[in-house]
Amino acid sequence: MEELYIGVDLGGTKILAGIFNSEHHCLASDKTKTMPEDGYVAVCSRIVETIRSAAELVGIDPAKVNGAGIGAPGSISSDESRVLFAPNLGWRDAPLKADLEAQLGCPVWLGNDCNVAATGIHRLELEAKPNDMVSLFLGTGIGAGIITNGVFLSGATRAAGEVGHMVLDPDGPVCGCGTRGCFEALASRTAIFNKVKSAVNDGGELTQLMVADDESVTRIRSGKLRRAVEAADKLAVHVLDETCFYTGLAIANLCNLLNPEVVALGGGLIEQLHPVMVPKIRDAALERTMPGSRQVRIMATALGDDAGITGAAILAHDHN
Amino acid sequence: MEELYIGVDLGGTKILAGIFNSEHHCLASDKTKTMPEDGYVAVCSRIVETIRSAAELVGIDPAKVNGAGIGAPGSISSDESRVLFAPNLGWRDAPLKADLEAQLGCPVWLGNDCNVAATGIHRLELEAKPNDMVSLFLGTGIGAGIITNGVFLSGATRAAGEVGHMVLDPDGPVCGCGTRGCFEALASRTAIFNKVKSAVNDGGELTQLMVADDESVTRIRSGKLRRAVEAADKLAVHVLDETCFYTGLAIANLCNLLNPEVVALGGGLIEQLHPVMVPKIRDAALERTMPGSRQVRIMATALGDDAGITGAAILAHDHN
Numbered sequence: 001m002e003e004l005y006i007g008v009d010l011g012g013t014k015i016l017a018g019i020f021n022s023e024h025h026c027l028a029s030d031k032t033k034t035m036p037e038d039g040y041v042a043v044c045s046r047i048v049e050t051i052r053s054a055a056e057l058v059g060i061d062p063a064k065v066n067g068a069g070i071g072a073p074g075s076i077s078s079d080e081s082r083v084l085f086a087p088n089l090g091w092r093d094a095p096l097k098a099d100l101e102a103q104l105g106c107p108v109w110l111g112n113d114c115n116v117a118a119t120g121i122h123r124l125e126l127e128a129k130p131n132d133m134v135s136l137f138l139g140t141g142i143g144a145g146i147i148t149n150g151v152f153l154s155g156a157t158r159a160a161g162e163v164g165h166m167v168l169d170p171d172g173p174v175c176g177c178g179t180r181g182c183f184e185a186l187a188s189r190t191a192i193f194n195k196v197k198s199a200v201n202d203g204g205e206l207t208q209l210m211v212a213d214d215e216s217v218t219r220i221r222s223g224k225l226r227r228a229v230e231a232a233d234k235l236a237v238h239v240l241d242e243t244c245f246y247t248g249l250a251i252a253n254l255c256n257l258l259n260p261e262v263v264a265l266g267g268g269l270i271e272q273l274h275p276v277m278v279p280k281i282r283d284a285a286l287e288r289t290m291p292g293s294r295q296v297r298i299m300a301t302a303l304g305d306d307a308g309i310t311g312a313a314i315l316a317h318d319h320n
Numbered sequence: 321m322e323e324l325y326i327g328v329d330l331g332g333t334k335i336l337a338g339i340f341n342s343e344h345h346c347l348a349s350d351k352t353k354t355m356p357e358d359g360y361v362a363v364c365s366r367i368v369e370t371i372r373s374a375a376e377l378v379g380i381d382p383a384k385v386n387g388a389g390i391g392a393p394g395s396i397s398s399d400e401s402r403v404l405f406a407p408n409l410g411w412r413d414a415p416l417k418a419d420l421e422a423q424l425g426c427p428v429w430l431g432n433d434c435n436v437a438a439t440g441i442h443r444l445e446l447e448a449k450p451n452d453m454v455s456l457f458l459g460t461g462i463g464a465g466i467i468t469n470g471v472f473l474s475g476a477t478r479a480a481g482e483v484g485h486m487v488l489d490p491d492g493p494v495c496g497c498g499t500r501g502c503f504e505a506l507a508s509r510t511a512i513f514n515k516v517k518s519a520v521n522d523g524g525e526l527t528q529l530m531v532a533d534d535e536s537v538t539r540i541r542s543g544k545l546r547r548a549v550e551a552a553d554k555l556a557v558h559v560l561d562e563t564c565f566y567t568g569l570a571i572a573n574l575c576n577l578l579n580p581e582v583v584a585l586g587g588g589l590i591e592q593l594h595p596v597m598v599p600k601i602r603d604a605a606l607e608r609t610m611p612g613s614r615q616v617r618i619m620a621t622a623l624g625d626d627a628g629i630t631g632a633a634i635l636a637h638d639h640n
Contacts, residue, residue: 003341009564012393016469018638064629072631075612085612130476131476132475132476132480146577148468148469148471148473148475148480149468149469149471149473150473151469152579153468153469154469154579155452155468155579155580155613156451156576156580156581156613156615157450157612157613157615158448158579158612159610159613160577160578160579160613161469161579162450162576162577162579162610162612162613163576163577163608164578165571165573165576165608166573166577167491167573167608168488169489169491170487170488170565170569171491177610179572179608180605194612196493197636243488248491249487251575252487252499253486253487254488254545254577255484256482257466257480257481257482257483257484257486257574257577258473258475258480259474259475259476259478259479259480259481259482260475260476261476264443268533287499288485288499290479290485290497292395292405292477292478292479292484293475293476293477293479293480293482295476295477296476311434
């Protein structure tokens with residue numbers, strides 16, 4: 001029987017699940033909303049449902065696959081069994097491996113979502129298998145999977161890689177964490193929407209991003225931003241330029257510090273807008289990168305939104 | 321016969337050399353000015369002279385020691401034989417190991433100055449031998465030796481660790497590297513003196529740091545700054561507070577990214593001013609460090625200026 005693996009990307013907003021063969025090719029996938037406010041048990045059930053509906057598309061029984069990998073947004077215990085802390089889900093020390101194994105009937109392994117997506121990019125996309133690499137994901141928040149000396153950076157208490165909270169401007173806007181001028185407060189999708197909202201509130205120019213009520217502004221998706229930028233909407237172009245500038249600044253800091261071979265960009269914003277964003281990000285980064293690190297390759301991942309599920313399936317495959 | 325090792329800290333301003341026993345205890349040391357403008361051959365001769373005069377103090381022949389370690393300010397080839405690039409010395413691909421071995425008659429190994437000093441701190445000062453650690457040196461410039469997963473960070477082209485060029489304020493002063501708002505342009509001794517100079521030029525308040533002519537302002541040493549701060553000189557206190565603020569910001573960024581167990585501070589500024597600086601730096605850092613990394617210990621090295629020669633002697637000892 002063919003080897004099969006399940007890969008799950010568990011985010012604060014959506015759950016994406018895919019069924020993969022042993023060549024890491026995705027045979028089918030499905031997604032659903034996470035709705036973390038319903039609590040841990042409900043989210044576990046939704047993960048299982050999403051896996052079952054992807055499995056149905058190719059007519060397989062999840063209990064018969066070789067294993068499932070889950071990328072979760074938080075710090076993961078070193079034995080890959082528990083989600084230690086996931087603020088976006090409101091989870092602390094959640095025994096996700098045991099709970100999913102009981103419901104799925106196949107072995108399950110957990111990884112940090114950014115590290116798992118970085119694994120997907122490293123294994124499927126980068127022939128050279130760099131020993132030093134940064135994968136940076138720009139979406140509602142900002143996260144990274146970082147490899148140094150061939151190993152994922154985890155830190156003393158498994159809390160490393162919080163690039164979203166790198167201060168880039170001490171006079172910048174206040175971040176969700178309470179600090180002023182974090183990368184995430186300057187360049188995430190949340191930051192973009194905050195800027196659009198305050199421009200609209202200030203009675204600025206007409207914009208395609210402008211909508212009738214406040215609430216729907218907060219719901220603007222990356223696709224809408226892309227269409228507004230393509231139509232040369234002034235506000236949209238301006239906020240996207242700022243995002244590229246700060247992302248370039250953050251990448252320069254990471255290059256000067258870590259001297260990676262590759263910086264791979266992913267996440268919702270990049271998936272929708274990489275043709276506009278990547279050249280601007282690259283210019284802002286290389287202008288500030290020291291000569292010794294300027295050989296770095298800055299690219300958008302071709303895996304797009306599938307980097308996470310691909311890496312999660314690889315995590316399960318590697319444990320087989 | 322007793323095992324003996326030579327440790328050399330080669331800086332852009334001064335050369336420090338020490339003779340160490342196998343317990344890494346310093347038996348004697350001497351120093352001289354580097355004067356890199358005289359060229360590579362002259363600096364090599366000065367390194368040898370400094371070693372000889374330290375050796376004379378304890379009546380030994382450098383040719384009879386077990387080996388010499390040299391911490392040099394730049395990137396070092398992976399076989400520890402050549403200084404690939406040292407902008408402060410004006411060197412490119414300098415065969416320092418071979419040239420010093422010919423003159424000294426003992427084996428020589430090279431290391432990056434910050435990594436070598438970090439080795440001294442890690443081996444002699446930190447009982448717990450952390451796998452994740454940042455050593456940050458504040459002086460004329462700013463450098464770091466970084467250990468992640470138990471290994472020194474070197475990067476794809478041995479250019480990692482350039483913390484001095486982390487941008488902390490995109491509207492800040494222009495750095496020597498051409499970028500605006502680098503950590504080094506905001507918080508090094510050079511930055512402090514630039515601030516004092518422009519305050520004096522702007523006809524600011526009377527200050528103990530003020531002197532008759534511009535040139536001597538650029539020569540203020542850390543000791544003079546310490547005495548002015550102790551005397552509550554307003555300008556001195558103000559510039560030092562700014563230095564502590566930006567150093568705290570940089571440490572928060574490093575903690576959020578690398579999640580180290582220890583941040584050890586060293587260099588000329590810290591040696592002179594650690595009782596004033598360390599509490600302020602710690603407050604600014606912890607305020608911006610994410611909860612998962614807040615267990616970090618932020619301390620000044622007790623080795624002071626000897627961290628470099630101690631680590632260099634350990635480098636030679638480890639090769640024996």
